[in-house]
Amino acid sequence: MSNLEIIKQFPSDFLFGVATSSYQIEGNSYGSSGTCHWDDFAKNTGNVINNENGSIACSHYIKYQEDIDLIADAGFSAYRFSFSWPRILPQGKGTINPEAISFYDRLLDEMLQKDLKPFGTLYHWDLPSAFGKKGGWKNSDTTKWFADYTDIIMKRFSDRLYSLATINEPWCVSWLSHYLGEHAPGEKNVASAIKTMHMILLAHGRAMQVIRTHNFKNAGIVLNKQLVVPFDETEESQLAASVSDEIHNLWFDEAIFKGRYPSKTLEMFQKYMPEDYETDMDMISQSIDWVGVNYYTRSIIKSDKTEPFLGFSPVKGNLPTTDMGWEIYPEGLEYLVKRLHEHHSKSIPIFITENGMANNDFVENGIVDDIRRINYYYTHLQKVLRLIEANVPVKGYFAWSLLDNFEWAFGYTKRFGLVHVNFVTQKRTPKRSYYQFQKSLRNQ
Ligand code: FCB
Numbered sequence: 001m002s003n004l005e006i007i008k009q010f011p012s013d014f015l016f017g018v019a020t021s022s023y024q025i026e027g028n029s030y031g032s033s034g035t036c037h038w039d040d041f042a043k044n045t046g047n048v049i050n051n052e053n054g055s056i057a058c059s060h061y062i063k064y065q066e067d068i069d070l071i072a073d074a075g076f077s078a079y080r081f082s083f084s085w086p087r088i089l090p091q092g093k094g095t096i097n098p099e100a101i102s103f104y105d106r107l108l109d110e111m112l113q114k115d116l117k118p119f120g121t122l123y124h125w126d127l128p129s130a131f132g133k134k135g136g137w138k139n140s141d142t143t144k145w146f147a148d149y150t151d152i153i154m155k156r157f158s159d160r161l162y163s164l165a166t167i168n169e170p171w172c173v174s175w176l177s178h179y180l181g182e183h184a185p186g187e188k189n190v191a192s193a194i195k196t197m198h199m200i201l202l203a204h205g206r207a208m209q210v211i212r213t214h215n216f217k218n219a220g221i222v223l224n225k226q227l228v229v230p231f232d233e234t235e236e237s238q239l240a241a242s243v244s245d246e247i248h249n250l251w252f253d254e255a256i257f258k259g260r261y262p263s264k265t266l267e268m269f270q271k272y273m274p275e276d277y278e279t280d281m282d283m284i285s286q287s288i289d290w291v292g293v294n295y296y297t298r299s300i301i302k303s304d305k306t307e308p309f310l311g312f313s314p315v316k317g318n319l320p321t322t323d324m325g326w327e328i329y330p331e332g333l334e335y336l337v338k339r340l341h342e343h344h345s346k347s348i349p350i351f352i353t354e355n356g357m358a359n360n361d362f363v364e365n366g367i368v369d370d371i372r373r374i375n376y377y378y379t380h381l382q383k384v385l386r387l388i389e390a391n392v393p394v395k396g397y398f399a400w401s402l403l404d405n406f407e408w409a410f411g412y413t414k415r416f417g418l419v420h421v422n423f424v425t426q427k428r429t430p431k432r433s434y435y436q437f438q439k440s441l442r443n444q
Helices: 003-009 037-043 060-073 098-113 140-157 170-178 190-213 235-258 263-272 277-284 330-345 371-389 432-442
Strands: 015-019 078-082 117-123 163-168 219-230 290-303 312-315 350-354 394-400 419-421 428-430
Touching: 003 371, 003 432, 015 117, 015 350, 060 098, 060 428, 078 394, 098 117, 098 140, 117 140, 140 190, 163 170, 163 190, 163 290, 170 190, 170 219, 170 235, 190 219, 190 235, 190 263, 190 277, 219 235, 219 330, 219 350, 235 263, 235 277, 235 290, 235 312, 235 330, 290 330, 330 350, 330 371, 371 394, 371 432
Parallel strands: 015 078, 015 394, 078 117, 117 163, 163 219, 219 290, 290 350, 350 394
Antiparallel strands: 290 312, 419 428
16 A cells, blocks of 8 residues: 555545644734734743744635635545634634624635535634733633633534534643643643643633533543653653653643542642632533544653753654654554554544644645655554554544644744745645645545
């Protein structure tokens, strides 16, 4: 079987799609949008490469029809996109921006007209600036404002959504953004990180409650998973890796599917946990209809006495890497999804909601020859196929991403798209990987 021809082996009802997110592509200077904490974070020199932000991004707000055409022309049947909270509610709450409602109306109608199933996400990291200033996700009120925003989305758009996710990647929202400080709001504070590890799950629970009052039946959450491996056989490394696995993966799996937090980590976190957090666990663990897995790489963990709180840190591995420096390790996808299914999600459908790689792409004579990306997709899709053969209920796969875009702290320097974007002219050039998907999806 050659490269993406593998797509023909999938069941006929398996969904292939592409994923994007609002702040990374729309351009939030358009359409009277409010700003988000990424705009604020990006203002401080050093937080984002070249001091870039998402104010123009891919001008998708203007070029959305061309972009939807690209998705449909490739033969994909689903599109995972996110709603921008500050576009809809520039102050986070209160007055609704009519231009935003009109934009998402047009976007959804365009998708449906092109036979694309809309997979919406409520929160892909664009927290309204007004709430960033009030403590962001550390403030439990943010979870209530999120529920109010969810209600607006349900009222206006649920009639046309095929599926809805509450939160994209709670680990990134909490740990990466408040302990490691790499994403907005850029805090490096253990108390903040632990608080948000709970608050973001509470936000998910509150949003689910609202979604159910609208009788909507296809809702879930998107988790980012990394395979965590110990650096060596020593007891220290093994213990470090198991705690890291809990923080990255099991914290969310256990809370959502079992209504509790994993024991080793909870013990470490106890003194910073919000008061009476236990009373939120029922809300957090109410039933969901599917779970999304975003997968990119593995991490190798070594005990590290200089690390002040955890006592361990990641070390570089020796596998080939992508342009992000992330090791390419498709086996991790198979292992993690199988474990999620067997230990936690059981019979509910699993979607691979993101998978893909950054590559140093350039256009030459109108062509972008991203053969490494084709191989990345091929090797990961092989693992998805193995999961299906093992009766794991994986129902769809979304390539990250349709377009090269604003890659958060890396600005516009990392290209993840199936379609190349020239950020000066906004010209889209489908890459070889795009045409490979097209060839296989059209012949399915
Ligand atoms: C994921 C994010 C997505 C993108 C990819 C590369 O963690 O959900 O927005 O940045 O990584």
